[in-house]
Amino acid sequence: MAGAEPPSLKETCLQAVRKHFAALDTEHVLDLPAALMEELLPQLTVCQLDELQPGLNQRGISTHCGWAGILKDMHGPNYAVDLLTEDGAKHEVMRMLFPPLFYGLTNHFVEKNLTNLNTSSFMLAAAKYIKHFLLYASSQKPLQSLIVEQQPLLNLLEKQIRSVAVLQSIDLLKRKTQAALYVLHRLLDHGVTKKIVVDVQCPIVLAWLLHGRGSQYENPELKSLMLSKKGSFVLQSVSASADGASCSAGLETRASEDEEDQVIPCKRSKMEFVSSEEESGKASFPVDPKVSCGPFSQCDYPSSGTCPQGQIECLEVRQCGSVSLSVLRKSLPTFFCLRSLTLHSFATFRDSDVLDLARGLKQLSESSRCSLTYLNIGILPFTKLMEILLDAVPKVTSLHVEILHMMWGQHHPQTVKSDVSELPLQKLTVKVTELQTDLHFITSVLRRSPHLTSLHLAGMNLPTGSSLSQLLITLSESNHGLRSLNLEDLNLSDCLPDILNLLRNCQLEELWCNDCRLLEKCSDKEEALQQLVSALRTVPSLHTLSLAQNRLMFCPMYGVTGGCTLMLLHVSTAKNVCVLSELFSGSSPSSVKRLNISYNFIQPAELLEFAHRLRTHRPPQQLTLDLRMNPGDRDPDTWNAALNLLRPLCVLLLERWKSTDTMVDHISNM
Template sequence: MAKVETSGKSAAVESLVQTCIKLVCQHMSVLEERISDLPASLLKDILPHLNIVYLDRIESAVQSKGISTSFVWEFIFKDLVKTWRCRPMVSQPYCDWKQKSLERLFHVALYTHNRGDKKYLSNLSEQTVLSMTVSYVQTLSVVSRKVCRLASVELKPILSELERGAGCLKLLDRWSPWTGVEKDLLYILHRLLDHGSVKDVEMGRCYGLDLQNWITTRCRRPEGVGPLHLSQESVELPVAGTSSSIQVTQPCGSDASSTGLQRSGTAMEEVACKRRRITWLWDMPTEFPCDTFLPKCGPICPKGQINSLDMQVTPFEIINVVSPSLPFWRCLHTLHLHNERLFKDSDLQVLVNSLQMLCSKPGCILQDLSMAVNDHTPVDAVLEACPSLRSLSLDVFPPAPGSCNKLIPMRALKPLEPKVFLLEKLSVKSSHGKVQVDMEGLLTTLRQTPNLRSLHVSGIHPASPILSTLAESNKTLKSLTLDDINLASCHCEILHLLENSLLQDICLKDCQLLDKCTTNEDFLVPFVKTLKGLCSLQSLALPENRLAKSVKDLAELFSGNSPSSILKLDLSSNYILPADLLEFSTLLSLHKRSHHPSSRLILDLRLNPLDRDQDVKERALRSLIPFCHILTDSWDSRSTMADHISMM
């Protein structure tokens, strides 16, 4: 757009093309059917000026001209989500931007009235935006009481569409829906869970025991009997790692029983248990009062089945809500329990025992479990309680004061009877500083999971025995992520593992790889040489390792007669300056030209101080563009100390 000075004032003069674009956008209702008659170049310029309705309507015609609308949907999403640079989805260059942006727009229209001056929403009413975007909602997020508007007569068609299309429900706010004010919210949840297609539920911080109880009853099979509606019935609950069992009595009415276990002497001594009754803290009935919404819902109200449950819970809720009913959650394929408070070992043991009881029942389908444990909890004891798991994720906490481990693994009792588990994915993380886990339990787990495909270890030390065990026992491992682990003294173990593996995906994040190296020949050069020999490798991530000038040596991955087949290289947060990137790009471009690769390398350069020399940065990026899909950002390293802190 050209500018001229008129009487000391700046006036914008529109070009003829811009005038045409403006007129076409204003008369899309007339020109929509003839949009394919426009030249492709003009058509591509028009797309960013259209609202979402017209953009959606003309999509087929635009694609017939060889033009994708994905770049417009990507712009819309990034305009709506200002924190998009920090989200993992940006590293997925071929994600469905249309679905993501329209799902986001649905929530914007539902919860906010101030949409700002957005071209993509121009001349569109709230009802139009909701109607157009609702079919793209895969996950409905409940973030405020404004969601209750979906129960109104005007938005009934929107709720009906959500019933058919939404598969996941996220409850991200705190309130109890049993009060009369939130009757509409209760109706919405009932429609989505019991009449709709929602199978996955995520619950944020304490929603109250009433809602927790109502939702978790949907984790039971319809033909099963829930723990709060049994006649006096006793069941045998086995204790992990022992041949003993405890007897849990489930009373009828609104009481449930839980068990606190005490162990004294040797592991084989008889387990003493004490029964304690728990009085539920709500007055509403456990079962949903369907009559409340008849005939709104029709003559029959089915009961939903939750296959995946993700809950943020306190230790009190673990012991009083989750553990008593968990043995009856036979609908669950996935259970993720998150807490930020320290566990007592006795509470953790009751939870593990409840899991063991669930997994011992016929028809149990639980395969994916995530939970918190104390740092002295044996990993293999948890796995022994749930031997059918395919995925296990443990968040390691320091123990509560006065804790002493009460979970005894089978190896301590029957060391001559090794067991083979079905586990394919294991994650052991500490987000509370480096902790000393029960290393023998972790190593035993690795030895007894020959089908392990993915391992993620974070904040755990020492690393050397883990690497050695992987090289010996886990030959089929495909994905390895080590995060916040000091590998400066484990160079030999790293190289040995790479030489004896079929890894496809390697991530070494904040591992201090070069801290003890005086020259790159000490580790980086042999590391690159070994990686080139790993034909299975497709993705390599080395964020936060202070590579800086050493980044140039990584270009050797693609040199010679047998270059690496890596498809993705993550060099983010490595204090790479523009001059370092230019040297790397020059070498990489030279190697890539000689091999004519069939696919472009995905190169992640985010959170590097590339703004220090804009001209050199642009030169480096230009030489990379023919061979790489570059993930970068406009991070201002001079205005923050984040780059310095991340290197400390």
């Protein structure tokens, strides 16, 4: 076997710049010609790119290709970089690198570049770009190091982190977990964090997080839960002395059981840091247990003062069981600072739990101080509950629900008749997994929402013989302000006339019709696609169009032989995909900037013809074209020729197709 060709002199020089970058004068590197710099960027490390970026930006040179190359190196060669801006790609790199480096985790990219990345200067640089902190309570050493040895990093995180995810249970009884509680306190109460994500089934941690940062009163039942052995909670009291209180692993509550609704002032006892080694008599965590938050963290609050208490404006509970829901329910009536609430369960919520939640939300909404505008709930057992939740919080402008209707053990809840008043709803997402969806509930909400600007519907199965035509008619008649429409996994095979009518009477900016069987019942698919393209061109505001997984290029026919269902593919000519190039023809070309035709079984010859047509009908601005999961390897030469024609006109999103994998073919054809 012949050996690999030796690198050229230019490649050798570029590699040498990376290797000896620290010894070079940065100004000399920045003075390289722009064309040579573009070749150098993919060779540089993360730290080198970060150092050079300000100077290069002053010269008008983007480092996007360098950051995109790092993302490909991190994800693998099949990764399609869908971040088209320099800052977007850089933020993604930093977001992905910070957690494994902070917690000492390894992956292929980190191991290969550990020498360049495992430095305090890089951690400080990366921390400037991250907004979300992942908290692993069991990782004691990194958290203790953050508190003791890396105070500049902790101070920076206080200013940067907007949301924190609690990914492990925290045993509030054990001293070794107090480092995690202290970091939470610093980010929540001293920092700018307003969003908490609880991704663990731990109601007692949820109670600790909510205490003093949301509800303005304490329910006796919540206090009982916090004091219970089941919650492994220790209530640490502290005298109300003149020097106040500071950071605390526990809580002191002075709730008046006679006046639940009264605002209760809460103080926190001093934080004690004790490592597992200290518990066994081998202390290695050099922190005086009596040191208070102020002087220890060098924050603006002296030991004689009271630590601030942050407010949780966005709460997300990803593993929300009945007990967690009960904890939250007790806090809802005066959770006035809450703007966004997301609750998800692995199993379907019980009817009674959802109705109890709705009652708590209604109590909150009855106050003029209620600020809740975003609600995300899943998984609901019935579509009807969507309206009940909306009526409970009539100020909500964004609702996201997931619905799973099981055949057994469920019954429609007996509730009062829902309201029919106008809703201020602007964004609505409904994902349904039901044997049969009652379309009336969806259209009823749409008619009550004249201000709707964004709608995402997925997975709605109607009874046999029914059509989604009424849905599209309702949108045309009632939702004239719609700007973003995302239809996913819906049977629109008989709705082309209604789609055309909607397009002629709307001002959409984004349209997704993914896996909607658009042309399935059209006898002349080319003509039907031409009608669709003509209607799309009448929407001058449209900039994003997705027709992914719509069987645009073939017509599947099914036959049964010996009990087995066979799929017979009648591949169409290249004309179907080429019709899409006419989006940009004529005196008024479409303004579409992103076109997704992935998963459509586009053959290499079809793509080549499309590329030739697109060169004739050039888009008015650079087009981002998503071609992922189309069978390019069936004729690689033709496929690559098509890509070469498209690259001057488009930013291409590609993933390698393996025709030897029959499952890939099957998925694309479904």
